[in-house]
Amino acid sequence: MSADALAAPAAQFPDAAGHFGRFGGRFVPEALVAALDELGAAHRAAMADEQFRAEFDALLRDYAGTPSLLYEAHRFSARAGARVLLKREDLNHTGAHKVRNVLGQALLTRRMGKKRVIAETGAGQHGVATATAAALFDLDCVVYMGQVDTERQALNVARMRMLGATVVPVTNGSRTLKDAMNEAMRDWVANVDDTHYLIGTAAGPDPFPRLVRDFVRGIGDEARAQCLELTGALPDAITACVGGGSNALGIFHAFTDDPQVRLYGFEAGGEGVATGRHAASITGGSAGVLHGTRTYVLQDADGQTQESHSISAGLDYPGVGPEHAWLHDTGRASYRPVTDAEAMAAFELLCRTEGIIPAIESAHALAGTLAVAGELAAELGRQPTIVVNLSGRGDKDVHTAGEYFGILDKE
Amino acid sequence: MSERSRIGVVFDKARADGRALLVGCMPAGFPTVEGSIAAMKTMIAAGVDVIELEIPYSDPVMDGPVIQRASGIALAGGVRTRDALRIVEEVAATGAPVAAMTYWNPIEQYGVDAFARDLAAAGGTGMVTPDLIPDEADEWLAASDAYGLDRTFLVAPSSTDERLAMTVAHCRGFVYATALMGVTGARAQISQAAPVLVSRVRAVTDLPVGVGLGVGTGAQAAAVAGYADAVIVGSALIRCLLDAPDQESGLSALRAVSAELAEGVRNPTP
Known part of the structure; x- marks a missing residue:
C-alpha cells in the first residue's frame, strides 16, 4: 500500500470498483453483475437525492426511534x-443497530421497483429486522436461516413468521450463517429481476459494503x-x-x-x-x-x-x-x-x-x-x-x- | 504461446463433423480420488469429449443441490487441490482435453501463478471460473498467458452488451453461456434465453460457445447442439453416482447417461 493511500481520508474509499486497498471488489457470478451495477447506481443516486435522505431520516426518527x-x-x-x-x-x-440498514435498503428496494426481498440471518436479528421493514414497505420477504440456528433461535423464527416472512431452514453445509448466505446468493441469482438481496452486514460484493456503511x-x-x-x-x-x-x-x-x-x-x-x-x-x-x-x-x-x-x-x-x-x-x-x-x-x-x-x-x-x-x-x-x-x-x-x-x- | 488453443482444435473438428462437443463436469475426489478418475475415464469412453473437472469448494454459490452434495462428499473425504491436479494428469493422459472449473479462493490460496504452472504441467487446458469476472482477474490473465492456458469466463442472460463484449474479449478456448438465471442442476425444460444469449455471443466473437445449466437428457443435448458448439452437463452425470448403491452400478448408470448425451450432441436438432 502506498503512503498516499494510507494518508487519504477513509471517505474516499472504496474506489470506483469497490476496492478498499487490496480488499473488497466483486467475486461473483456474471449473472449478478447487472444487479450489482443497478444497486450501486441506485445507491449513489439515492445518496445524492435530498428527498430520499429526508425520507430515510424521518423513518429513523419516527419509526426506529x-x-x-x-x-x-x-x-x-x-x-x-x-x-x-x-x-x-x-x-x-x-x-439493535440493524434497523438502520434494513430501512435504508428497503427504501432502495422500493426505489428500484423491486417487490421481493431476501435475507440471510444467523441469530435471527437481521431476519427479524428485514421482516419488519418488509411488512412496513409491503414487500414479499424470504429469510434463509441455517437449520442449526432455526432450532436454537425458535423465538426469532416465530417473530419473522408473525411479521409475514417466509423462513427457509438451510440444511446444507454447516447449516449456519455462512450456508444461509450461500443459499440467499443462489436465490438471488435465480430471481434477480424482481428481488433485492437485503444483506445484513457490511460484507459481500461491492456495492454492499459501502451502502450498508452509509446506512x-x-x-x-x-x-x-x-x-x-x-x-x-x-x-x-x-x-x-x-x-x-x-x-x-x-x-x-x-x-x-x-x-x-x-x-x-x-x-x-x-x-x-x-x-x-x-x-x-x-x-x-x-x-x-x-x-x-x-x-x-x-x-x-x-x-x-x-x-x-x-x-x-x-x-x-x-x-x-x-x-x-x-x-x-x-x-x-x-x-x-x-x-x-x-x-x-x-x-x-x-x-x-x-x-x-x-x-x-x-x-x-x-x-x-x-x-x-x-x-x-x-x-x-x-x-x-x-x-x-x-x-x-x-x-x-x-x-x-x-x-x-x-x-x-x-x- | 500460440494463438490457437488446444481445445480450439477439438472444436474445429466437431464443427467440421457437423456436431457439438459434450463437456462433462465431475468434482475432483468425488466420491474418492480414485473413484473420480474412474468416473471421468468412463465418461470419456462413453463419448464425453471434454472433462470439466470441478475443484470442490466449501461454499459453491453457483451450484445446485447435486453438485453441492458431491463437493461436500469429496471435501469430507479429504481431497486437496494438489489431488485435483493429479487427477487432471491421469485423465488428460487419455488424450481428452481436461479443463479445471473452480471457485476463486482455492486458486488464490494455492497461488495463481503456481496453480497455472502446475495445471499446465498436468496437461490441463485451462480454467472455467464461475465467480471470477475479468474485472478482478489481472493475475489470472497474466498467469494464463504465461502458461498458455485457456480462460473461460461466464456470460449470462443478464449481461449487458458492453459487459458481454468485454467478457468475451478476455476469453480464450471457449465461452461459457449460462443458459438460465440460476444455479446448476438438470431441469425439465431448457431455458428459452439460451439461444438468444448464444447469438449475442456470436455477434462479438468467433470463439466456440458452450451452453450449460439445466441439460440432462439426450433430447435436450440435441436441442442445445442445434445452436451451440458445446453442451455442458454436470448434475445429470453426477447424480448417477450419488443415487447408486455401489460404484459399479454408479459407473454403469454414468456410462448410459454419457452415451445418451453423446448421441444427442452428434445429432443436433436443426
Whole structure:
C-alpha cells in the first residue's frame, strides 16, 4: 500500500470498483453483475437525492426511534477505570443497530421497483429486522436461516413468521450463517429481476459494503455530536464488536479523520484464538475470498472456509467486511479477540451495575473496553473517555446467558 | 504461446463433423480420488469429449443441490487441490482435453501463478471460473498467458452488451453461456434465453460457445447442439453416482447417461 493511500481520508474509499486497498471488489457470478451495477447506481443516486435522505431520516426518527441515547454509565465506569459512554442502539425499534440498514435498503428496494426481498440471518436479528421493514414497505420477504440456528433461535423464527416472512431452514453445509448466505446468493441469482438481496452486514460484493456503511453511519455521526455536547471533547476511543462489522463501521466512520480518537474492534475469540474454536477472522484468519469479496477469512491451506465458533450467534461468521480488513492493514483501527468467557463476564457486569441486559455481541465490546481502559489511562496519564457501541439488547440471549450462568430453574 | 488453443482444435473438428462437443463436469475426489478418475475415464469412453473437472469448494454459490452434495462428499473425504491436479494428469493422459472449473479462493490460496504452472504441467487446458469476472482477474490473465492456458469466463442472460463484449474479449478456448438465471442442476425444460444469449455471443466473437445449466437428457443435448458448439452437463452425470448403491452400478448408470448425451450432441436438432 502506498503512503498516499494510507494518508487519504477513509471517505474516499472504496474506489470506483469497490476496492478498499487490496480488499473488497466483486467475486461473483456474471449473472449478478447487472444487479450489482443497478444497486450501486441506485445507491449513489439515492445518496445524492435530498428527498430520499429526508425520507430515510424521518423513518429513523419516527419509526426506529433515533437518535439513540448516549448514556454515561457511571457505575460501569467506576469498574472500568474510564469514563464510559454507551451508545444505546439497543433501544432502537427491533432492538439493535440493524434497523438502520434494513430501512435504508428497503427504501432502495422500493426505489428500484423491486417487490421481493431476501435475507440471510444467523441469530435471527437481521431476519427479524428485514421482516419488519418488509411488512412496513409491503414487500414479499424470504429469510434463509441455517437449520442449526432455526432450532436454537425458535423465538426469532416465530417473530419473522408473525411479521409475514417466509423462513427457509438451510440444511446444507454447516447449516449456519455462512450456508444461509450461500443459499440467499443462489436465490438471488435465480430471481434477480424482481428481488433485492437485503444483506445484513457490511460484507459481500461491492456495492454492499459501502451502502450498508452509509446506512448505519448515523450511529457515529450522532455519537460524535452527543459526546461533544456531553463532555466538550471528542472521546479518546471508540469500541465496538466485529462480526461482519456493520455496527463497528457505523460508529467508526464519523471518527476516521480524527487521529486522536482510537478505534477498537473486538472480534469473537470463542474459546481462544489458539484453540482454533473462534470467529476472529482478522486476528485468527488470513486474506482470501468469501461471499463475493476479498477480506480476512477463516480458512484452511486450500482455501476451504472453516467453521467459526462463538457464544454469540451474531458474531459467528468466518469472514468480515472488507473495509475492516483495510482499516486493520492501514492501522487506523485495532482489532483484538475477546473470548466467550470475557464477554460473558462483561455481560454480567453491565446487568448488575447499570440494569441493562446487552446483546452478547455487544458484551464483546464491553469486555474489550475493560481490557483497553487501563492501557489508555497509562498512555494518556488521565482517565480516558470511551464511547462503546451498545449495538443490541440481550432479550434474545436470555436463554443462552441463563444456561451459561446456570440460573435457569430445572424442569 | 500460440494463438490457437488446444481445445480450439477439438472444436474445429466437431464443427467440421457437423456436431457439438459434450463437456462433462465431475468434482475432483468425488466420491474418492480414485473413484473420480474412474468416473471421468468412463465418461470419456462413453463419448464425453471434454472433462470439466470441478475443484470442490466449501461454499459453491453457483451450484445446485447435486453438485453441492458431491463437493461436500469429496471435501469430507479429504481431497486437496494438489489431488485435483493429479487427477487432471491421469485423465488428460487419455488424450481428452481436461479443463479445471473452480471457485476463486482455492486458486488464490494455492497461488495463481503456481496453480497455472502446475495445471499446465498436468496437461490441463485451462480454467472455467464461475465467480471470477475479468474485472478482478489481472493475475489470472497474466498467469494464463504465461502458461498458455485457456480462460473461460461466464456470460449470462443478464449481461449487458458492453459487459458481454468485454467478457468475451478476455476469453480464450471457449465461452461459457449460462443458459438460465440460476444455479446448476438438470431441469425439465431448457431455458428459452439460451439461444438468444448464444447469438449475442456470436455477434462479438468467433470463439466456440458452450451452453450449460439445466441439460440432462439426450433430447435436450440435441436441442442445445442445434445452436451451440458445446453442451455442458454436470448434475445429470453426477447424480448417477450419488443415487447408486455401489460404484459399479454408479459407473454403469454414468456410462448410459454419457452415451445418451453423446448421441444427442452428434445429432443436433436443426
